[in-house]
Amino acid sequence: MSRRVAVAAALVVLTLLVGSRWTTNRSAVLANQRSTVTASPPEVRPTTAAPSPSATPPDVVVAPKPKPKPKPAGSGPFGSMKLTGRKQVALTFDDGPHPMWTPKVLDRLKAAHVKATFCVVGTQVKKYPSLMRRIVREGHTLCNHSWNHELDLGKRPAAEIKANLEATNRAIRAAVPNAKIRYFRQPGGEWTDSVVKVSSSLGMKPLGWDVDPRDWEISDAKLIGSRVISHSRPGSIILMHDGGGDRNGTLVACPNVIKNLRSRFGITQLH
Template sequence: MTRRLAVATALVVLTLLVGSRWVTNRSAVLANQRTTVPASPTSPKASPPPSAEPSAPPTQVAAPKPPTAKRAGSGPFGSLKLTGRKTVALTFDDGPHPVWTPKVLDQLKAAHVKATFCLVGTEVRKYPELVRRIVREGHTLCNHTWHHELDLGTKKPAVIKANLEKTNREIRKAVPGVKIGYFRHPGGKWTANAVKVARSLGMLPLDWDVDPRDWDTKDAKLIRSRVIGGARSGSIILMHDGGGDRKGTLSACPNVIKNLKGRFGIAPLR
């Protein structure tokens, strides 16, 4: 009995030892297969990690456009009423005059300021040397009709054109080849035909923003207060160096120039 029990115990131990070795060997085989057996050629390839989705392009926002200088269109029939800049412009009409034009030029020269002179053809014929001085000192020229015809704009286009061309020829007789970039209708009595003809001849129609009515008064204080009180950024100032007694204008000019230079700056029309 004891011997049988011993034999049975021995068989159980042997069985356990054999089974343990078999399990160990099988695990080793499986491990070896995982590390040495190549993947089947028919096995699907591993998918690469998904790449990040391309970001949508940012919405393109148009840059704001800089403010357009207010030039054409601000005055009657698209005439030029403002300079389109901060600086203001001085303009003098109805010359050249043998007494007043030289004195105005002297004041402008002393103040280092340039202006625009709106010339009447018949006066240019009388005083061409003054036109030459105006140009020599760097001022801008403007056609102001042949004989200051207030009703010119009501005429037929052919009549308007002949008048302006005659005036330009007289100006260029004094200063050959000079640029005449502007036309100012007497009294500001603009018409569509006057503007159209001036533009066809390469001249911008020149209106104004401030009129101190120096053609109607000799009171220098009144002229000065009207200009200084009415001026704003970009103003075109109307004054006169011809057509009558301009003592009031001449007396007002130094203070007007000093004030406008300090507040806005004065620059010529080009």
């Protein structure tokens, strides 16, 4: 055999080998494609298919996922009440009673035949019990707003929170025996689970708000009024102040705010 013939023979053998290998691979690819085409795509598999033998046996009870704690409708942090739950809005006044501003706010409310909620501070109640008596006499709702406006009250030990709220309630009841104190409002809205638990254990519901004109930092009555009016919606609880500083802006804003809210939603008293 000449060298040329040998090389040609070798080439033939090589070609045959490569060809058969290609055919084998190609067959495998085709087989694969067929199996892919005939298998059900995962997304169209019926979800109600009978359980396979490897599925959880019926005697094994799978614990249901814990449901999130339901919050009352219109609630804020830690379930604090943020909306009245009806169309009418509610007015709330914080940080009094104050000898200069509370009587004037009461006058405005009386003239408009509106009942509000007063969130009072224990130290102020102790100083001005006659104002406390007037608030109750004129039919407004009471809310405990801590002993001395402690912003960090919710972070203190439960026993301390309890003592603080009880001291405030005692001061209110020293002025008005048997006064109904239906609500508690955490100063600064710094709610915690603990302060909600303690106030609830004392029979007071956590009272939040959804409209805050920040009347404690501005004196412009027009701006206070427009903030309240533009942010109010059905069921709003409006936060304003009758204590804690010069409240002339709030006072001047009151008649227009009351007129506007009354015509759009009506004003309700919280019970």
